[in-house]
Amino acid sequence: MGAQGTHRVNTTERLAKLRELMKKEGVDVWVVPSEDQHYSEYLAHCDERRGFISGFNGSAGCAVVTLEKAFLFTDGRYFLQAEKQLDDNWTLMKQGLPDVPTWQDFLHKNLDGSLKIGIDPTIIVADDAAALRKNLEPKQSELVLLRNNLVDEVWGTDRPPKPHNPVFHLDEKYSGQSFTEKIEKVREILEKEKAKAVVVNMLDEVAWLFNLRGSDIDYNPVFFAYSVITKDSTVLFIESKKLDEAARKYLGDAVEIRPYEEIFDYLKSLPGALGLDGSKDGPKILVPNKASLAIVESISPSPPSATSSSSPPPIYHKIVPSPVADLKAIKNATELEGFRQSHIRDGAALARYFAWLEEALNDGKEVNEWQGAEVLENYRKELVLFKGLSFTTISSTGPNGAIIHYSPDPKDCAVIKKEQIYLCDSGAQFLDGTTDVTRTWHFGTPKPEEIRAFTRVLQGHISIDTAIFPTGTTGFVIDSFARRALWQDGLDYRHGTGHGVGHFLNVHEGPQGIGVRIVLNNTPLKPGMTVSNEPGYYEDGQYGIRIENIVLVKEAETPNNFGQKGYLGFEHVTLCPIQTKLVDISLLTEQEKKWLNDYHKEIWEKVSPLLKNDTRALEWLRRECEPI
């Protein structure tokens, strides 16, 4: 995500100020990761520290500033953008290229001497910091943890304010479960794990747990907060004035509200309050594996000097995959029904937009990518329960479609061309669900190779949609279904096939997903999980193709049940036609043809009733849903 900006910032003064502060604090290096305190994928503007100090505002990267030099580490998706945005103060480190170290390895492999490496412990994951510390040991380099973030000091009054947006209660007719029931389930996990407390650090997990929503981060209906659950207490760390009256009433006496900043002091006193003994096998405080070093250091502080201690320091915490993430990933019946309903409405807006766009292009009107996205957003705004977009709309013509993280710059974007493939990836937040859908259109005469690639992508999409698999199967194992048809032609795509999707929450959520990252092999797909199904193909400089639906994991009806474990499949909820003009029917099996016709019939039945007042969209939908 993030705009493909070309704006170059002069960072000379910023770096000079930072180095001054570094000298004052006695550190040789200052590290600026991308993360906020909650390991959020999308950041509030006040947390875009790496963007501020380096000028590079892509979503992934890490800045390493020494007293003499400055290095910006990022991956292949962002080489071009970083080259455009970084000024001469910076050396771009292209991670993934041979002989280019990660920023972590760089600190102990490429920098000489014993160094004091400063970092803000609230924005580095504890496990990552531990690995880093271990690698730094042989050179006697060390991490220096500074809670006053030096970049924030440089930023000063220009730094955007921390958001203070209101937090509201999501009615149980949408969430389907009271927060007290959810907390009861968390306590069952504590019981099972023989643990005494759990820290909740991810913003979407806090929002889900308390049936609260906010708007502190664009596109993500979350708010800055932490929570700690023990057997007897539920503490929500939040700026209390954010909670509106209904939210406060909803939480009632069951939840203790404390100031956001108090989390660390609270955690410091928690082992004592819980009577933990710090022994190896004693009860622990569960800490999610994406929690910050500051959280872990608050619970189990490092001994003052690693060498002087004779006995091992007490350990009061245990790092685990977040139990709340696992609970949240499995949607309840109300949430699933909300997904279905919100996708019907979303389908109406999509039909209206694509019908409008087709007519506009046929009429020779000039529509640029950003204008197209605006029209789509306006149609969505008319929908009931609409609460905003779920991410920046990707509206891209021709070659721009091959840039996977493209989004049009309102001031500088391409005009949508009738004779180029148009790729549109968009989504919305509704009170009853979150949508994320990609469709690829050709409004003129597609080239044979475009039709061929589109058909292969479609076959991969259908293969996931129709897959049945035994309970226990992971998204890593079925990913190859999405690629098989493309591979037959020597084609592939360099992204995952599907990400988890939150319920009126982040459009990307874990731990579930379909893809080639081995970590996805740790999470079996379970009934009630939601994932996207989005194979694609990208021809650099030419076009991009992606077909994306959201699917729900559900129990499958099979004539047998070998192994007695039950079989699972998917239910698609996205309802938008797939352009048959781009399909080479001769490549499809009978089963695939039937799937496409059945899908279009379903769309027509569910979405057409919502288009009574838009004849153009209705006629467009009728035509696009015709059987092949």
Place this chain on the structure above:
Amino acid sequence: MGAQGTHRVNTTERLAKLRELMKKEGVDVWVVPSEDQHYSEYLAHCDERRGFISGFNGSAGCAVVTLEKAFLFTDGRYFLQAEKQLDDNWTLMKQGLPDVPTWQDFLHKNLDGSLKIGIDPTIIVADDAAALRKNLEPKQSELVLLRNNLVDEVWGTDRPPKPHNPVFHLDEKYSGQSFTEKIEKVREILEKEKAKAVVVNMLDEVAWLFNLRGSDIDYNPVFFAYSVITKDSTVLFIESKKLDEAARKYLGDAVEIRPYEEIFDYLKSLPGALGLDGSKDGPKILVPNKASLAIVESISPSPPSATSSSSPPPIYHKIVPSPVADLKAIKNATELEGFRQSHIRDGAALARYFAWLEEALNDGKEVNEWQGAEVLENYRKELVLFKGLSFTTISSTGPNGAIIHYSPDPKDCAVIKKEQIYLCDSGAQFLDGTTDVTRTWHFGTPKPEEIRAFTRVLQGHISIDTAIFPTGTTGFVIDSFARRALWQDGLDYRHGTGHGVGHFLNVHEGPQGIGVRIVLNNTPLKPGMTVSNEPGYYEDGQYGIRIENIVLVKEAETPNNFGQKGYLGFEHVTLCPIQTKLVDISLLTEQEKKWLNDYHKEIWEKVSPLLKNDTRALEWLRRECEPI
């Protein structure tokens, strides 16, 4: 593998003798793993120690004998057999069931006190022993390494002699590469790894490396030997009289022959001879990760007491995946052509047998499973370059086909029934290749559910056969292709989809394979590798279905080459009809029908010329190869 014996041995006397020896040696526990010195899958009879001491002769298991009790650990494949074979002295430990520990965990979790646990270091893998030692530490239990295997002492003169079978040279017209070239490649790896030597401990690797073959182990044309390669020397540890004159002449002066038993003394002196300094980053001797503890202890002996040492002991070795296994796995053009040719001949024997069997059953003759296997073997014996079977033939009628490791007992096996599914998994060793093929037949009228399951298995088989995938893809990733069609019906199978196959060597070889074991995700499939493609379905108590071909990995021709890495596919070499009577054609796609017809056409063209003298087989082949 291994006969499904029901014979029960009285082990009272054996155990009493063993315990006497244990007391003499001062050990509280004696461990009897299944392995020989070379981690062979198949054992010479003299190495079947666990079978001797426990009476249980399945292929997988470990015996743990204390001064009072005796425990036999095995997995679900062998519960039934072990229950039948173990006498009252033994407690069967069903590994894989809840709360049943592995034998390793059992030693530190279930046995009380600080124990001296005796084991023969030549038959336990070094890495496994290291993990074991670590777990034993907290209880101050320890491994006691005894080179005089106590079970061998108990066995005494009844122990079968170590085989002394002759070793012969495999002509380069079959191996395709001189042993000096192979050793040159090994030395290139040493150079690349900055290592000074490599130990070759697996028997098939030694055989492959020197273009030698033997017959010390049934079905595996290998011989007992080790090798050590340094930059300047090539040492073969073998009982020298085994080498026939041609073999000796072939090796010439390039290879130093030393007695088999000298390997350990040689390794003891090797670090000194190579001038290794034992430092952390210094040059090392490469030791394959399946080498025994005895090998590692010879190179880098453990310090006399773990607690008394102040500085870390010198380390002269480095454990790695066997470099020879990786070289061997990729067959050269001669070996690949040998695979093709040997499979054509093998196809003729298969056609003759299945035609004979069909006629016999139609004529109402009584043929039992073992007799069937004999007829097949006799047809194979007539083939040129035939050197024996590659494993015990699985010839199984009805319910026996559902027992995956079944092989008929000549004295006690079922009569093949015309109205039951017949599963035959068999293979041969030829000078030019190794075969392994499974076909499933119904000589009467198959039931609808049998047809349905067979068709699903066939679809999985075709899906692997026709798969195309980018370079770098592993057999773990494509395994799901073989299961997809079965999963659609709620069916599956509890074994891998494909194993590596040696070239006139072991029918099972690593590291390549297709399956669900995560270790298979470490080995990308590469051109020249050979694997089996053998999905199946097993209905307990009813029937077994498996369709197995050997396929070669080769470069695929694709219209595109996304990522510039090249795409790969398979070439099947097995040539035996797949019974169309068992196929529900309505379930097949047009592509699948075409595959089946093309395959049968290919079989007819390649195999029919070899059947000129067997009209019955020729007519059978003509009919079975008719298009659907």
